[in-house]
Amino acid sequence: MTILIKNGRVVSATGTTAADVLIDGERIAALISPGDTSLGANLEAEADRVIDASGKYVIPGGVDAHTHMELPFGGTFASDTFETGTRAAAWGGTTTILDFAVQRQGERVQDGLAAWHAKAAGNCHIDYGFHQIIGGVDDESLKAMDELVDEGITSFKLFMAYPGVFYSDDGQILRAMQSAARNGSMIMMHAENGTAIDVLVAQALAEGKTDPKYHSLTRPWETEAEATNRAIMLARLTGAPLYIVHMSAKQAVSVLQSAKDDAWNVFGETCPQYLYLSLEDQLAQPGFEGAKWVCSTPLRSKAEEHQAELWRYLRTNDLSIVSTDHCPFCFKEQKELGLGDFSKIPNGIGSVEHRMDLIYQGVVDRQISLERWVEITSTTPARMFGLYPQKGVIAPGSDADIVIYNPAGRTEIGFHKTHHMNMDHSAWEGFEIDGHVDTVIARGLVVVEDDQYHGVKGRGKYLKRGLSQYLI
């Protein structure tokens, strides 16, 4: 099966050019400049399919480096399965996800990983890889880290938050970082001072402050900036590569910026919710409504002016990636677990379907360039997590993961509009995008076209990853 994408503008992290793209089977065979007949004068007649991309952008499929399908949290499970979540991702132009396998304290790392393989295998619509959460750092789990690197899991997430659940103390973090420094893997850090936060939460509840907004007010920016600084210092001490996930506080990114200026191997991501949503506009809505937007790190106050700074840090590459931290929970029966006690609201927002659109809006709004859009949503995540050039670029030999994006189109996000995630509401209700995902091709298969879905459950393959390609 060959597909010729004609007349589009191919966007990469480094530029935009007019070119046709020839797909042969699951791979990209060639990029052809206008008028170039070296591959044949009549490719259009020879191709099995021709897609006209006139007036549209042709971009590498999105790589979402941070999702949580079926994650157990707070007595329930994230509501998207690998099947529903990867299907929604494909609808929105994301063709690769990296999800987090979980090891809890007292569990073998290999068993946690095997459970994740079992959930994903045969269910995914798009290709997928794993990071490994290490919830219990000890001699055995440290040894397992070396084994996992050989199996293509080259990044390990630790938590400075959630004492008693996923939390690691500084000594445990230090030991895991020493292992990472030795085997070349990346430490991913949830950087919030969890023991301080737990005291603030208990004090708020004791004062009868139970509404969802207190989720944010008990996780102030200082707790993120402090933990970020501590993680960076421990990484410096050990020489481990460090990637801070879901950054929302400008002060935390400022700490990261200083370390990057000193050329350490430290990186940061943010998520669409921190670029667009806030304490005032979403989380602090009357009654229990705000529970829809309880996630950690939390949505922060508009008055503190984080959003403009996060966009700026994306422009300056102090923030390298936009991932979703997709962790959906339904309002009924899931978010409602926290009625009368915000600390029992499952933490997470569903966004895997909307990331490409939401960040494209940043191009329209002149926050970032067209090329930077592709870089922070596809190319950099692929390079950061050892998948490039198989993923993250339109180049001969790369997987044929391609999105044809229409800048003249329009996307209305909402539960009764564009919404394929397994949730009973949209955290993005009413958002409108000045662009549209027209066609999505995942490893050579057209999965979305003319607002119809043609993907296949089980076609997504497990991706064995190499080490990060950014390390110096």
Ligand SMILES: [Zn+2]
């Ligand atoms: Zn986290």
Ligand SMILES: [Zn+2]
């Ligand atoms: Zn997460």
